[in-house]
Amino acid sequence: MTSLKVHNSYTRQKELFTPITPGHVGMYVCGPTVSGESHLGHARPFITFDVIYRYLRYKGYKVRYVRNITDAGHFEEEGRQAEDKISKKAVIEKLEPMELVQKYTNLFHWAMNRFNNLEPSIEPTATGHIVEQIDMIEKILSAGYGYVVNGSVYFDVKKYAAAYPYGKLSGRKIEDLLETTRDLDGQDEKINKQDFALWKAAPPEHIMRWNSPWGEGFPGWHIECSAMSTKYLGEQFDIHGGGMDLMFPHHESEIAQSTICNHHTPARYWLHNNMITVNGKKMGKSYGNQIMLTQMFSGEHPLLSQAFSPMTIRFFILQTHYRSTLDFGNEALQAAEKGLKRLWDAYGELRQLDFDPSKNRNLELENTFYTACRELDESMDDDFNTAKVLAGLFTLVNHINSLKSGVLERDTMSAECYAFVKKQFSAYLEDILGLQDEHAAERGRLNQVLDLLIEIRREAKAKKDYATSDKIRNQLQRLGILMKDEKNGQVSYSFE
RNA sequence: GGUUCCGUGGCCGAGCGGCUAGGCAAAGCUCUGCAAAAGCUUCUACAGCGGUUCGAAUCCGCUCGGGACCUCCA
Numbered sequence: 309m310t311s312l313k314v315h316n317s318y319t320r321q322k323e324l325f326t327p328i329t330p331g332h333v334g335m336y337v338c339g340p341t342v343s344g345e346s347h348l349g350h351a352r353p354f355i356t357f358d359v360i361y362r363y364l365r366y367k368g369y370k371v372r373y374v375r376n377i378t379d380a381g382h383f384e385e386e387g388r389q390a391e392d393k394i395s396k397k398a399v400i401e402k403l404e405p406m407e408l409v410q411k412y413t414n415l416f417h418w419a420m421n422r423f424n425n426l427e428p429s430i431e432p433t434a435t436g437h438i439v440e441q442i443d444m445i446e447k448i449l450s451a452g453y454g455y456v457v458n459g460s461v462y463f464d465v466k467k468y469a470a471a472y473p474y475g476k477l478s479g480r481k482i483e484d485l486l487e488t489t490r491d492l493d494g495q496d497e498k499i500n501k502q503d504f505a506l507w508k509a510a511p512p513e514h515i516m517r518w519n520s521p522w523g524e525g526f527p528g529w530h531i532e533c534s535a536m537s538t539k540y541l542g543e544q545f546d547i548h549g550g551g552m553d554l555m556f557p558h559h560e561s562e563i564a565q566s567t568i569c570n571h572h573t574p575a576r577y578w579l580h581n582n583m584i585t586v587n588g589k590k591m592g593k594s595y596g597n598q599i600m601l602t603q604m605f606s607g608e609h610p611l612l613s614q615a616f617s618p619m620t621i622r623f624f625i626l627q628t629h630y631r632s633t634l635d636f637g638n639e640a641l642q643a644a645e646k647g648l649k650r651l652w653d654a655y656g657e658l659r660q661l662d663f664d665p666s667k668n669r670n671l672e673l674e675n676t677f678y679t680a681c682r683e684l685d686e687s688m689d690d691d692f693n694t695a696k697v698l699a700g701l702f703t704l705v706n707h708i709n710s711l712k713s714g715v716l717e718r719d720t721m722s723a724e725c726y727a728f729v730k731k732q733f734s735a736y737l738e739d740i741l742g743l744q745d746e747h748a749a750e751r752g753r754l755n756q757v758l759d760l761l762i763e764i765r766r767e768a769k770a771k772k773d774y775a776t777s778d779k780i781r782n783q784l785q786r787l788g789i790l791m792k793d794e795k796n797g798q799v800s801y802s803f804e
Numbered sequence: 805g806g807u808u809c810c811g812u813g814g815c816c817g818a819g820c821g822g823c824u825a826g827g828c829a830a831a832g833c834u835c836u837g838c839a840a841a842a843g844c845u846u847c848u849a850c851a852g853c854g855g856u857u858c859g860a861a862u863c864c865g866c867u868c869g870g871g872a873c874c875u876c877c878a
Contacts, residue, residue, distance in 0.1 A: 316865050339876075339878095340878080341876090341877085341878095346878090348877090349877090349878055351878085352878060353878045354878080356878095426872085436870090440853070478807085478808095478873075478874085479807060479808065479873090480806090480807065480826080480873085480874070481806085481807080483805095484805095484806050484807070484808095484874075485874070507844060521874085529876085534848070547837075550878070552872075552875080552878080553872075553873070553876095553877070553878065554872070555872060558877090568833070571809080571840090580878095581878070582809095582876085582878095583872075583877095583878075584874095585871075585873090587869075588870060588871060590871080590872070590877090590878095591875095592877060593837085594875095594877075606877030622830090623827095624816085626816085627816075627817065627818090627827070628816080628817060629817090629818070632817080633809090633871075633872085634815090634816085636815070637815070638817050639814095639816070639818070639828075639829080640815065640816040640817085640827095640828080641816090642815095642829095643815075643816060643817095643818085643827055643829080644827075644828080645828095646827080646828060646829095647826085647827045647828065648827095650827080650841095653841080653842090656844095659840095687818095687873085693819095694819065694828080695818050695819095696818060696819085696826085697823090698827080699817095699818065699819095699825050699826035699827080700825090700826085702825095702826055702827070703825090703826080704842090709842055709843070710843065711840090711841070712843090713835085713841095713843050714843085715842090715843055715844075719820095735843085743842080762841090765815080769837085772837075774837060774838075776837075777837090777838095778837095778839085781839075781840085782839095785840085789843075790840060790841075792839085792840050792841050793838095793839080793840080793841090794841080794842090795836080795842085800841080802841080
């Protein structure tokens with residue numbers, strides 16, 4: 309097997325992946341902020357890193373995959389709006405923050421499930437790690453890189469930058485950051501504008517609040533990831549992942565915090581997925597162009613021409629390299645839907661292909677298969693190029709269909725080769741890319757019913773009673789089941 | 805304004821110096837009672853202009869166009 313290379317955002321280079329502890333990988337991925345519903349854009353990192361997680365396991369690594377739930381601190385605005393409304397209308401409809409958090413956490417898990425994302429090894433919550441975050445802040449204070457103002461604690465970026473390469477990950481220079489003229493909350497409390505909050509004193513109307521050495525408040529955004537990654541993966545771990553839009557300030561701040569506490573950068577490899585765009589613009593709240601996952605699945609959105617299944621979306625996302633932007637479009641999604649179906653149909657064929665080793669082996673054909681299979685590994689090893697993997701699978705699809713249709717002579721492949729192809733195809737389609745048969749639940753007893761219909765139809769056709777045979781096929785099609793008369797006289801069916 | 809990325813055929817997208825991915829769409833053919841599926845074939849592109857090179861979608865420069873980040877953001 310070839311060796312894995314990954315694009316490290318920290319060095320901006322493709323590097324050979326070498327875990328700190330041989331055979332083991334620690335991976336931290338920034339999880340969702342559960343203050344609202346997830347949209348299509350949110351699906352990308354979780355599918356991307358799910359495939360990375362799966363591939364690392366496929367390569368034999370023991371992986372500890374930590375993905376947090378951000379359930380504290382950032383509801384400031386929402387909280388305030390809610391407070392305003394409440395103060396106007398009285399107090400009755402007040403939402404308990406944890407109620408909100410629970411609701412959206414459940415919804416998030418539901419979506420992850422539908423995408424067939426494996427569960428992370430640990431899914432820590434920010435609210436469950438207030439103590440660890442306070443500890444870390446105290447460490448930073450005693451190291452002299454933080455300061456307290458009015459019950460809030462800030463990180464002294466300027467001092468840090470004098471000693472460490474601040475801005476390396478995001479390619480930012482501290483002087484440039486001084487240029488920024490934004491009125492941020494608490495800006496007047498900071499010594500320098502580029503300082504960021506480690507802990508914020510809670511104003512009276514702020515609902516989520518905890519006791520701390522500096523008074524009642526809540527943790528800053530960046531500290532939770534530093535605290536939780538350190539706790540579960542150690543002072544330095546292998547992979548840190550997330551969306552590109554988190555590089556600054558989030559990941560840059562994480563690096564600063566961890567460097568002060570643990571004396572080195574938290575992660576060796578920083579992996580960032582690119583954005584999903586709509587008409588070239590990033591999907592996001594500020595553009596008002598986001599499509600919620602529930603809407604994707606139901607088709608209820610002005611931008612959607614139809615509903616798209618979780619697997620179609622997964623396939624759609626994997627058809628592009630994770631570091632490229634992916635433009636949303638109905639046509640593209642429809643193409644993904646059809647392509648995915650083709651893939652599954654061929655996979656079904658592959659599993660049914662028989663072989664007869666007694667016939668002359670077509671070594672050239674075997675070689676084609678072996679090469680195509682080997683290239684799958686090479687593509688994944690090249691910074692997880694799932695687009696190339698899919699292209700590779702489609703060349704296999706073409707060969708499989710050729711065997712089926714007789715363009716390539718069947719029964720000329722050795723059992724050994726056949727088994728290998730079958731194993732690779734299944735490993736990639738199901739285990740690594742994590743695609744699953746969305747109609748599996750419909751099969752089972754339905755298959756037996758269909759077999760009966762096929763039998764009846766066969767009898768009708770034998771009597772040239774095409775009215776009956778067409779009726780069966782047409783009615784089934786209306787139910788989303790395609791019945792196909794194969795060349796060899798067999799009848800097959802597939803689900804739309 | 806600063807930093808940075810990108811412009812590939814009707815659409816979506818790989819590629820990162822030579823071997824002109826792939827999916828979808830379109831057209832023709834084969835197969836078929838008719839379909840569907842599949843196979844075969846066709847359409848063969850790299851924003852523009854220069855330069856480097858035996859050779860560039862791929863490297864360099866300029867021009868045009870579009871993003872992303874600098875604020876919460878996947």
